[in-house]
Amino acid sequence: xxxxxxxxxxxxxxxxSLEFRVDRLSSLPDDITHRILSLLQxxxxxxxxxxxxxxxxxxxxxxxxxxxxxKVDISTCDKWSNSVDRFLDHRGKSRILHFGIRFDVREHIxxxxxxxxxxxxxxxxxxxxxxxxxxxxxxLDLDISRIHLANGVGDITIESSSLKSFSISSxxxxxxxxxxxxHKLKDVRIxxxxxxxxxxxxxxxxxxxxxxxxxxxxxxxxxxxxxxxSLADVIRRDLSPDVKAVDFxxxxxxxxxxxxxxxxxKALFKKGIPPLENVFDFSMKIGNFSIELVLAxxxxxxxxxxLTILDVKSSTPPRCLLNECSGLxxxxxxxxxxxxxxxxxxxxxxxxxxFYGSNQIEFIRFILEDAQSLRKMVIIYPLRLGKGHLxxxxxxxxxxxxxxxxCRHSRGGKGKISKxxxxxxxxxxxxSESSQTxxxxxxxxxxxxFHGEKADKSNEPMLRSSLQPSGAKKLNQMxxx
Numbered sequence: 001x002x003x004x005x006x007x008x009x010x011x012x013x014x015x016x017s018l019e020f021r022v023d024r025l026s027s028l029p030d031d032i033t034h035r036i037l038s039l040l041q042x043x044x045x046x047x048x049x050x051x052x053x054x055x056x057x058x059x060x061x062x063x064x065x066x067x068x069x070x071k072v073d074i075s076t077c078d079k080w081s082n083s084v085d086r087f088l089d090h091r092g093k094s095r096i097l098h099f100g101i102r103f104d105v106r107e108h109i110x111x112x113x114x115x116x117x118x119x120x121x122x123x124x125x126x127x128x129x130x131x132x133x134x135x136x137x138x139x140l141d142l143d144i145s146r147i148h149l150a151n152g153v154g155d156i157t158i159e160s161s162s163l164k165s166f167s168i169s170s171x172x173x174x175x176x177x178x179x180x181x182x183h184k185l186k187d188v189r190i191x192x193x194x195x196x197x198x199x200x201x202x203x204x205x206x207x208x209x210x211x212x213x214x215x216x217x218x219x220x221x222x223x224x225x226x227x228x229x230s231l232a233d234v235i236r237r238d239l240s241p242d243v244k245a246v247d248f249x250x251x252x253x254x255x256x257x258x259x260x261x262x263x264x265x266k267a268l269f270k271k272g273i274p275p276l277e278n279v280f281d282f283s284m285k286i287g288n289f290s291i292e293l294v295l296a297x298x299x300x301x302x303x304x305x306x307l308t309i310l311d312v313k314s315s316t317p318p319r320c321l322l323n324e325c326s327g328l329x330x331x332x333x334x335x336x337x338x339x340x341x342x343x344x345x346x347x348x349x350x351x352x353x354x355f356y357g358s359n360q361i362e363f364i365r366f367i368l369e370d371a372q373s374l375r376k377m378v379i380i381y382p383l384r385l386g387k388g389h390l391x392x393x394x395x396x397x398x399x400x401x402x403x404x405x406x407c408r409h410s411r412g413g414k415g416k417i418s419k420x421x422x423x424x425x426x427x428x429x430x431x432s433e434s435s436q437t438x439x440x441x442x443x444x445x446x447x448x449x450f451h452g453e454k455a456d457k458s459n460e461p462m463l464r465s466s467l468q469p470s471g472a473k474k475l476n477q478m479x480x481x
Contacts, residue, residue: 025058038064046083060091064098067128081124088131099132100141101125136162143169158182180204212248228259230285231267257281262293262315269296276303283311287352289360290320294328298336307340314350325357333366344371350380353409361389365396374402382409
């Protein structure tokens, strides 16, 4: 809003005050205005709705909003909750596109405010979810990892004919049972860390993308295209993580893109690997390349005969001793007879900053020298990587014409290019895929924007490439991952 006031004249005339207000939002299409309002905290959204009749209409028809209790202190807890109740009541059954609730009090633990932990709010949030379901919500995000209730939340049932994307984070005894029913559900993200609740039932025949982080429990899925399973370390023996991992993988055996973490790979090795013939894109999040892990990994790789994309991601170690991460040479990998090697096209390997041993170096050399269809390989290496290891990689005799890109970690974790190169790695520009337009955002992208999780492009690492076209000069341009 802008306010214009006539200034007082130097002559002695009756004082005239002219005020008029210019409402810039009235001239914008509703969808653009709603996009702007979706970025506001709930308190700011409520204050906006009190400015005018038009603002109230926009306020009550906002299709995307988030209730963040980490921003509320106990002195205004009930008042804030009452305003949420009134807001949901007044908006009636107006469509909700994206609805989020966050119970996270970490931001206030060391501050001046007391976190909102009153029992009334904890009980009310179930009714807020039910309201969103009645309003045909399409994207639902629940973060109840830090809710404080004497008897927990109890059971949660999410049943919707409109829901397309669902995420939940729970890491305590808060929820006893979770049941999800959604025939249009496409994307599911579950961060489940409770060792005292082992029942999560999902009835959705059209799930395409699944991310499961934490502890696996009872489940039921349809046909998946992408799946991610990251088992957490568990204390209770009766949870049987190895059995749950096999059950999980068996239920998603038709998946096309699969991601497994360190613990999951080791758990699967104990009980056997189901066939994964449809997987063409495999990612693993590992802390080291120990002999123990490799012995568990090889059977999984053998179960993927049609693999064309491989991504080895670095995660927080379990560290290993030098002798535990060395000893597996190229001959070992060649004797493993991996069935996908001849059609492997795209590989990314992120060497852990706490790099130990030679196993991973030998694995990279094996790919470079034996993957005849390889088109591109990105190698992200730490500062502490010895020159001898790096020299082995750069001097590997490639069997293919692959474009090999080297990216070096800096001390702060970001990629960095040094001015001098002791091992003769040449700089080159790399290509990048164009991003999707906002008109074609997936539910996952919409969720990331809703929570402000988009990556900062300015922090992307710089690269060096070993590409040297035949008959051409050495390229001397820096490029980005």
